Each structure stands twice: as C-alpha cells, then as structure tokens.
Amino acid sequence: MKRETSIALSERLRQRVLSNTSDEAPGMMEEPASVYLDPGRWQRERQQFFLDTPQVIGFAGEVAAPGSYMAAEVMQVPIVVTRDERGELRAFVNACAHRGARVASGCGTGKRLTCAYHGWSYGFDGKLAGRPGEAAFEAPGAGTCLRSLPVSDRAGLLVVGVSPGMDQALVDGHLDEIAPQLEDLGFDRMQSVQTRRFDVAANWKLVVDLSHESYHFACLHRDSLSPLMSSHAIVDEFGRHSRWAFPMKGIEQALGGPRGDWPERPPGVINHTLFPGTVVVVPPRDAQLIRVEPGADPGRSVVFYSGVCADPERMEESRQAYEFGGDIFETEDLVAAVQCQQGLAAGQRSVLFGRNEPIVQFWHRLWADALR
Numbered sequence: 001m002k003r004e005t006s007i008a009l010s011e012r013l014r015q016r017v018l019s020n021t022s023d024e025a026p027g028m029m030e031e032p033a034s035v036y037l038d039p040g041r042w043q044r045e046r047q048q049f050f051l052d053t054p055q056v057i058g059f060a061g062e063v064a065a066p067g068s069y070m071a072a073e074v075m076q077v078p079i080v081v082t083r084d085e086r087g088e089l090r091a092f093v094n095a096c097a098h099r100g101a102r103v104a105s106g107c108g109t110g111k112r113l114t115c116a117y118h119g120w121s122y123g124f125d126g127k128l129a130g131r132p133g134e135a136a137f138e139a140p141g142a143g144t145c146l147r148s149l150p151v152s153d154r155a156g157l158l159v160v161g162v163s164p165g166m167d168q169a170l171v172d173g174h175l176d177e178i179a180p181q182l183e184d185l186g187f188d189r190m191q192s193v194q195t196r197r198f199d200v201a202a203n204w205k206l207v208v209d210l211s212h213e214s215y216h217f218a219c220l221h222r223d224s225l226s227p228l229m230s231s232h233a234i235v236d237e238f239g240r241h242s243r244w245a246f247p248m249k250g251i252e253q254a255l256g257g258p259r260g261d262w263p264e265r266p267p268g269v270i271n272h273t274l275f276p277g278t279v280v281v282v283p284p285r286d287a288q289l290i291r292v293e294p295g296a297d298p299g300r301s302v303v304f305y306s307g308v309c310a311d312p313e314r315m316e317e318s319r320q321a322y323e324f325g326g327d328i329f330e331t332e333d334l335v336a337a338v339q340c341q342q343g344l345a346a347g348q349r350s351v352l353f354g355r356n357e358p359i360v361q362f363w364h365r366l367w368a369d370a371l372r
C-alpha cells in the first residue's frame, strides 16, 4: 500500500473513532426478498456475474516461484494455474486429455503435472509430456493438450475467466478501477497458508452481505471480534469495486506518535470487494480472500476462504490469525446467513439496509444495475 494511502486511511479511521461516527448512506434501502429467492434472477446472476465475468481466485504469491502451480475450482470448473521456469503465468482447465481426471491438486512446485488416474503428464505449457503405454495411442496433437484459460496477475491477484473463449483483455482489465489501491500490498510475495471450503445453505449474496457492514459486530461477534475491533467504518467506491475499513480498538494509541512513525498499514482491517463479490481482507499483516459463488440452487452457495502469509518465518502466527477469522466466519457469520435464508424462504417480504450499511446498499444497487 502506498505510504500516502495508508496515512490517509489511518487518519480517516482515527477521526471516525474520535467523533464516534461512521461513513453512512444518505438513506435507508429496502430490497424485496425475491433478490435472494427468485430462480430467474439467480440464473442470470450465475451466467453474467460468474461464468461471463473474470473471477479473482487467489494471490499471485501463491504461484510466484518458477515451476509452481495451484489448483482451484470456479463454478465447478476445475482449474490449475501454473508459473513456468521462465516466469510465464498460465491457467488451464484441470482436466486430463485422456479421460478428464485432475492433473493437479492443492499447490506445489515441480516440472510436470501428472494425472493420478493413468499417469499422463503435462509440461507447464499444457502440452502432453509423456504417458505410460505410449504405443497404444496415436501421436499427440492439439487434442492431447490441457485446455487453456485466460489469466492475469494484476495488482498481485490471480484473475481467471472460465467461459470458453473469454477475451484475455477482459481478464487483464477486470481490476482496472481498483488496481492502484491494491498495488504495493505485497500480494505477489505472500505464500499460501490454507484454503477452506464451505457449502452454505444460503444465497450467495447473503454470504457477501456478511462482509459489508460492522453493524453486526457488537451483537453477532460480541465475544469474538467485538473486543478487538471497533465498528466505526469508512467506505469508498471504485467503479464496480469497493473498499470498506474498520479500526482496531486502541487505534488512538497506535497512531499516538508523529505520522512518520505510523505503522505501514492502517491499524484496522480493510476489505476490498471485487466484482462480483470477492472480498480481499487486508489486516495489518498478511491477507485473506473470501470468494463466494452460487451453489446448486438459489438457496445455496459455495465459499472458499484462503489465507496467505507475508513472512514465512511467521507462518504459524499467520495460520493462527487465519484460523481465528475462519472459525468466527464459520460458526457465527455463516450461521446468520443460513438463518436469513430460512427466514426469507418462510415468507418474509423484504430486507432492510440502514444508513449505517452503505456498502451493503452499494452492492445491491450495483448488482441490480449490472444485470441485463
């Protein structure tokens, strides 16, 4: 993060604490329950926001080393992202040309990707490099390569497109509006800690809504997060992306000295939400990513929660912070989202977003405007 950005955000957070206020929306907003329930709307969101839109799936540091790879899944499409010996980044459908099994799982380094089923192996350029019983097959050709996907690592984040034929330029430009805010956060050097997957009985937007307001801290997180974090919030919009930040308790003391001595990152948590709803969490150290996508029907979603570590020597500390956040998310936030889904399905007419929930409002307007 650029020094002037960090200082400006720290100052805004401090002012909000000192004045006991938050950035707010001009008014309240009401949304019909159908935005979470309607199958037609859900189908259009699925196609337009997830299949036809590039998706942020991780941090460039997770595949920084030459010869490294990382497997992921987007809308049930298995993906593998690779960095070859010359540093070139590529992405492929993680499906073997023989019969479709995966050629990589998790993350790691190596010279080949090898399918666990019959042992076909591929170079990091996606070309078939070898297979047992070669004489049983005709010569390798285009049909024996892994199918490539457009990928970029703009601002230290991995962006891929899963629809066949998605334009590389669309993937390259996906983060244009917010990239300057994300550069210099060190995402390209951070190492993978872990990724957890949650299958949640709630609409994908109910899960994204969880990461967009601090109004719930004092109640839902009374004994977990609330003793550590203040709910005073600052918000910013960057085209189709947003930033929402809240301070740690004691920010006044942390910023007690001259500005030159202020910490590198603001003493708080900065959530960047990237269209269509992927949240990059930036605490004072390390980073996490919460990626939500529609599940099997409007009332289900799949959530991937990933953590990365800025300093390998402090990996254990990073893991503990990742677990702490993940446990709260799983046992408190996701539980609330499932309850909301049940309440809405039981016949609730609408939901309300207060003036103190400006980023929730921003995203509901954006999603509605973006749907064709």
Ligand code: FES
Pocket: 096, 097, 098, 099, 100, 101, 115, 116, 117, 118, 119, 120
């Ligand atoms: S499916 Fe991969 S080697 Fe057979």
Ligand SMILES: [Fe+2]
Pocket: 210, 216, 220, 221, 333
């Ligand atoms: Fe929460």
